[in-house]
Amino acid sequence: MGWPLTAYLEQRFGWRGACFAWAALHVGLCLPLAAWIVPHVVGQQHHAKGRAAEPVIWDRRMVQLAVLFSCAWFISTAMSSHLPRLLAAFGLTPARAATTAALVGVAAVSVRFAEFTVMRRFSPLIATRVATLMHPLGAACLLTLGAKGASLMALGHGAGSGMTTVAKGVLPLHLYGPANYAYRSALLSRPAQLVQIGGPALYGFALAESPRMALALSAGLCLVMFSMTFGLERRLQPQKEEAAA
Numbered sequence: 126m127g128w129p130l131t132a133y134l135e136q137r138f139g140w141r142g143a144c145f146a147w148a149a150l151h152v153g154l155c156l157p158l159a160a161w162i163v164p165h166v167v168g169q170q171h172h173a174k175g176r177a178a179e180p181v182i183w184d185r186r187m188v189q190l191a192v193l194f195s196c197a198w199f200i201s202t203a204m205s206s207h208l209p210r211l212l213a214a215f216g217l218t219p220a221r222a223a224t225t226a227a228l229v230g231v232a233a234v235s236v237r238f239a240e241f242t243v244m245r246r247f248s249p250l251i252a253t254r255v256a257t258l259m260h261p262l263g264a265a266c267l268l269t270l271g272a273k274g275a276s277l278m279a280l281g282h283g284a285g286s287g288m289t290t291v292a293k294g295v296l297p298l299h300l301y302g303p304a305n306y307a308y309r310s311a312l313l314s315r316p317a318q319l320v321q322i323g324g325p326a327l328y329g330f331a332l333a334e335s336p337r338m339a340l341a342l343s344a345g346l347c348l349v350m351f352s353m354t355f356g357l358e359r360r361l362q363p364q365k366e367e368a369a370a
Contacts, residue, residue, distance in 0.1 A: 232283025259285030
């Protein structure tokens with residue numbers, strides 16, 4: 126609902142009024158909720174002091190995961206900023222583009238629910254591989270059908286984004302197990318955080334040059350993500366045992 130509401134606020138109060146409205150919502154509602162929900166931890170004792178944690182090694186699979194999630198977060202932030210503008214470039218009115226872009230949230234939530242129910246039997250690696258193809262399929266529909274394919278583009282991107290968000294938490298656990306899970310996840314998130322900073326600006330430049338070029342850019346990055354899912358099979362023995370052998 127964010128894009129339709131933003132479009133309404135912009136039409137009613139101008140873009141400055143829309144920005145101030147969202148800022149007031151963050152300060153007046155989100156900040157108190159965060160202060161209330163987040164637990165206050167004064168101190169925490171670390172157990173198992175005599176046991177040193179296994180080091181996290183940047184092996185080939187770690188690099189592949191980092192590339193995969195970096196591309197995913199670049200596309201996510203780019204689409205969050207420019208999807209209505211992208212859809213409008215293919216023939217939709219600004220109001221219709223904002224409404225159609227809201228289908229991203231519907232698809233993302235629906236896919237996450239499906240992953241925790243009917244799709245639990247599938248391997249996280251297979252689910253991730255499928256997720257990387259959702260955005261390119263939507264992009265193909267938009268390029269082929271024009272404005273008629275806008276809803277398919279939004280649904281495809283939303284489905285892929287929702288599945289990738291789940292994969293970000295599940296895939297490292299599936300491949301490496303629970304040891305050092307939090308630290309490993311933090312390391313994998315660092316490149317993605319740096320890449321997503323420039324995502325909206327770089328995608329905005331591409332979109333200003335050519336909507337088709339921008340769409341090809343995001344779809345091409347998804348294909349890079351697809352290629353990164355190969356060679357990630359889970360190893361049955363710890364890495365140091367393999368090295369010793």
